[in-house]
Amino acid sequence: MSLVWHQFRYDQKVFWRNPASVFFTVAFPVILLLIFATVFGDQTVDVRGGIETTTYYVPAIITLAVISATMQSLAMSLVIAREDGRLKRGRGTPMPSWVFIAGRIGNSIVVALMMLALIAAIGRLLYGVDIPWDRLPAIVLTLVVGAAAFCCLGIALTAAIPSQDAAAPIVNALLLPLYFLSGVFIPDDQLPSGVIHFADAFPIRHFFEAFFDAYVPGNGAAVSWDNLAVVAVWGAVGLLLAARFFRWTPRAG
């Protein structure tokens, strides 16, 4: 276990020193929140009988930030490390491979939790979106289940990415359309129901719904077990695919 901590500490150093990871994982969601709040800030969204747009976008952007810190960041950094030969080199040491993966997953989940705190704080300070402190256990549970599932999906996705250059296009081509279709960028009430049905086939929509239910007080339970279960099943499938297809050696050469 101390070996996992050792690995995690260095993964944290590398993450915070890499300008690309800090920008896309930390700064970019903040910028998106500011843009959405500025453009649509004075409108209301027709869910839960009408809520402020900013109340809608805070959990939406946290959803995006969690997926970015886990699936996106892992898929890209693991492909880069694989193609650079670093994964192969690490395999030549006595360190068990699960320690390496655990360190990376730990890193992603910690960054995801930090993003929760950051976006929630900005939402509260700039836009007066209440932080539902009494629902914190539900929020953290939902976030951690989602983060773990999207980590597994990100690791599985690396098997489909042939080179460093292909990493960003493939990841973005998968995630960006789903953010739009799942109501992360465009509020639910403006999406045709066909689109929502389509998005329901993928985990982003379910994670967003689960997180929204946890974050925005409504009539229902704080933990949306059915949505969370779908996310967990996606994560389990990702884990199986990752165990089967993840590779440690460069594709090229």
Place this chain on the structure above:
Amino acid sequence: MSDPVISISGLRKSYGEVEAVRGIDLEVRRGEVFAFLGPNGAGKTTTVEILEGYRKRSGGEVTVLGEDPERAGRGWRERIGIVLQSCRLDPYLTVRESIALYAGYYRAPRPIEETIAHVGLESKADARVGSLSGGQCRRVDVGMALIGDPDLLFLDEPTTGFDPSARRQAWETIAGLRELGKTVLLTTHYMDEAQRLADRVAVIAKGEIVARGTPESLGNRESRPARIVYREAGREVSLETTTPVRTLNELTGKALAEGRELEGLEVVRPSLEDVYLELTEQR
């Protein structure tokens, strides 16, 4: 202690139809620097990766530090150090952090500062790896391979693509491994590198060993014919002889008697480079 560190017999490896390694026998003894010399695509890296446990062989027997690399576990990995042919280290860690990260993977690592000093990077210990030159980077790589205090080090083409001064620095670092009593298996396609660093050399071409021995004795260089060249009436004359002293005596005696000069007279012994090219090309 007299057991060989590496012993290979009848090693074969095929990729589909292609046989990359076609029956290699080899022994590497404790404490020696052994060079595996051959052109690109000769099967050097395939062989080394089988020894490192990265690849499965198609046939033959392999023992490294008393174990079969295909089945060896953590304890065995504690005793080997690997420098891969091409590996870009994490650019965001410093030299000291890169080595400390790897130190954490081993039960009984060497002291970190001492290892940094051993690869000659004291002044760069706090520099990010991303800011180092190729030669310095390779020394960090060697330091990371050395930090677990291994008995055996694999260095796969440690200086390929380096400029002359970076190569010389890398050579000093590798020569320093001998002082630590490490056994080193080095692959290279540079003749001078093998000559400079290795106690013994095996030349590999098209998956087979075509010559082996000390760098001096390689390919029976001593007993090969020498060439005598000179110019006569504007024409270049070249003679091959196994008895250069006698031939030269006759030649100069005759020229002297006839009052002629032998312009540009030279006696050329085959260089190691020639022997190497001959060995690897004729196949």
